[in-house]
Amino acid sequence: MSELDDLRERAAAGDRDAVDELIELAGERGDLDELRRLADGGSNDAADQLIETATELGALDELRRLAGQGNRTAAEQLAELTEE
Template sequence: MPATPPDPSEPSIPSDPDAVALAVEAAIERDDLPELRRLADAGSSDAEDALVESAAERGDTAELRRLADAGNSDAEDALVESAAERGDIAELRRLAALGNTDAADELLELEEEEE
């Protein structure tokens, strides 16, 4: 069975780590979130870190959830912090149910404050 040729409309990911770092830097400077997602999905931890930071700054809960669901612990930490600041008990419960002990602790604190 012949290999599927790469999609020419989709730019390739550089194989050289220095080139990847430059691509991430350029995407950060342009605030090019789709490019950062593409680089992160291809395995760039720097791109993933930039996405987490950007999403946290923008308060983009959906992006943080997507990254946390993919296993990014920094995104999960940012979700907990954001939910605690907003007093979002539903989000803290969701995270605690998934086993996040920080969310469980924040949830206890918020519930104690309500009493």
């Protein structure tokens, strides 16, 4: 089992430290899929990191998806990116 698999398993079991580590690693890797999975699982920290990473990568579709779900921060970031 890889370190990531172990972290995912621990996170699924409710280990907040594992969730935090997954968020940090996913942010460093620019892994929108991992961040989306964690955010969809209810992690506000993952949602914040997802918005930050999507903004850095210029992932407008991801920001649109989040904004469409009512995320104000994503909507604001999208507005800023599309103004430029």
